[in-house]
Structures are given as C-alpha cells and as structure tokens.
Amino acid sequence: MPACYNPFFIKRHCVLIIIGIILICPVTLQATPEKPILAKQKKTIVIDPGHGGHDEGALGPEETVEKNVTLDLARMLATEFENTYRVILTRTDDYFLNIPSRTSTANHEKADLFISIHAGGSFLHQASGITLYFFKEIAEPALTPHTDPSKPFKRINNLSAWSNIQNPHQTTSKILAKSLLNRINEQTIFKKSEILGAPLMVLEGADMPAVCLEIGYITHPDEEKTLTDISVLSNIVQGIRNGIDDFFEKVR
Numbered sequence: 001m002p003a004c005y006n007p008f009f010i011k012r013h014c015v016l017i018i019i020g021i022i023l024i025c026p027v028t029l030q031a032t033p034e035k036p037i038l039a040k041q042k043k044t045i046v047i048d049p050g051h052g053g054h055d056e057g058a059l060g061p062e063e064t065v066e067k068n069v070t071l072d073l074a075r076m077l078a079t080e081f082e083n084t085y086r087v088i089l090t091r092t093d094d095y096f097l098n099i100p101s102r103t104s105t106a107n108h109e110k111a112d113l114f115i116s117i118h119a120g121g122s123f124l125h126q127a128s129g130i131t132l133y134f135f136k137e138i139a140e141p142a143l144t145p146h147t148d149p150s151k152p153f154k155r156i157n158n159l160s161a162w163s164n165i166q167n168p169h170q171t172t173s174k175i176l177a178k179s180l181l182n183r184i185n186e187q188t189i190f191k192k193s194e195i196l197g198a199p200l201m202v203l204e205g206a207d208m209p210a211v212c213l214e215i216g217y218i219t220h221p222d223e224e225k226t227l228t229d230i231s232v233l234s235n236i237v238q239g240i241r242n243g244i245d246d247f248f249e250k251v252r
C-alpha cells in the first residue's frame, strides 16, 4: 500500500498541517499592512449667499432680485466643489438669516475659508464691476456708508463680543481676495475690479480667512444682464474654483 493511503500516515500529516497553520497564521496577520485611521480630510468651505426671505437685497432695472442671484451662484459653487471640498451653504433656500448666524456657521463648522456673496451695488457710488472686501477696522477712503442690510459697517464705538476675531486673519484674507480676483478676471470681463478693506459685520467675527465678494451690481443695467446669463455665472464659478485652489496651494 502506498504510504499516502496509509491511515496512520494521513493522520500524522494532518496533525503536522494543523500545527503549521497555527504557527503561520499569527505571522500572516501581523504582516498585513494597517489601514490609515483617517482618509485625507477635505478642506471646508462655507459659502454665504447674501440676503434671503423678506430681505431681498438690491433690485435690478429688469426686477432681478439680488437674493436669488446670490443663491443661484452659491448652489452652482456647491455643485462644483462637492468632489474636492466639504462645502456648506449658510442658507440653502429663500429664507431670512441674520448676519451673526451666517458667520457663526463658518466658525461652528471650523471652516478653512468663508465667502459671503453679494451682487447689490449699494456699497459704492456709481457701483459697477467686481469688488472683493476683506475686513479692516477703518474703511478705505473709496467707501461710504450704505443701506445694504447684509453688509452694514460695524459700529466702531460698539464693542462686539466678536471684535478682533477676524483681525489675525487679515493677511490671509487679502491673499484669498487676490487669488479669487486674479482667477475670476481670467474667466469674465468686468469693467472694473478691485480689492478693498472695510469693517463689514459679516466678516468681523469669522475665525478663518474670509472675504465678501460683490460679484457685479444688478442695479447696473448691463451687469444685471450679465448676472442672469448662466454661461457667465459658470465662468465666474470656474474662476472662484481656480482662485480657491490657488489659495490653498499658497497657504498650506
């Protein structure tokens, strides 16, 4: 009888195989590479569509309402960013939101940057073009007090609990403003574009780089047409996207 048919031979080999498995298994388990505990975390961007609900913002000559333009743009940005960044909108539909709750959302979510969007035109005399605002205690000489309720000047004599929160981020907020403006200008032609410092309430309590983006002025007839053109809005979204990518490359 061949040795491999001998029951005693088979039994002895089975025992040896089992012992081998017991000895090898712990080694095999230990050799398996550990999975990373956390996937690479996405940067968080909070987008704030200006106005909402009974606060309609500015009204264009053709009755385009600012609160709708800002929400449309914010939704397009959220779609554009969804695969790359964690995106949160301060409002997702047409309802009122006060200014502190907008900034609080960014702080609560520990956002890496905060962008408030407006398209109003009441902030400057003869307003037109694109303006990016960063927080500055004293306004630039070009600015005057205005009536836009979502962008009131901070009352200098009224010490708020949020005073000085944004000040340490002023340099990075300016870098963010420049990155955005450079890239938006590559995509869309505005007659004028500039960066200004202003004591805006919506920015003063933000504990991260933060800007207010005045993306054209619907009170201006030409710009009202521009801001209701979906292809122009898509170009603006691409410019903002590129500007944010540049910003994170610079400050990481």
Ligand SMILES: [Zn+2]
Pocket (backbone or CB within 6 Å): 050, 051, 057, 058, 066, 118, 119, 120, 148, 150, 151
């Ligand atoms: Zn506005």
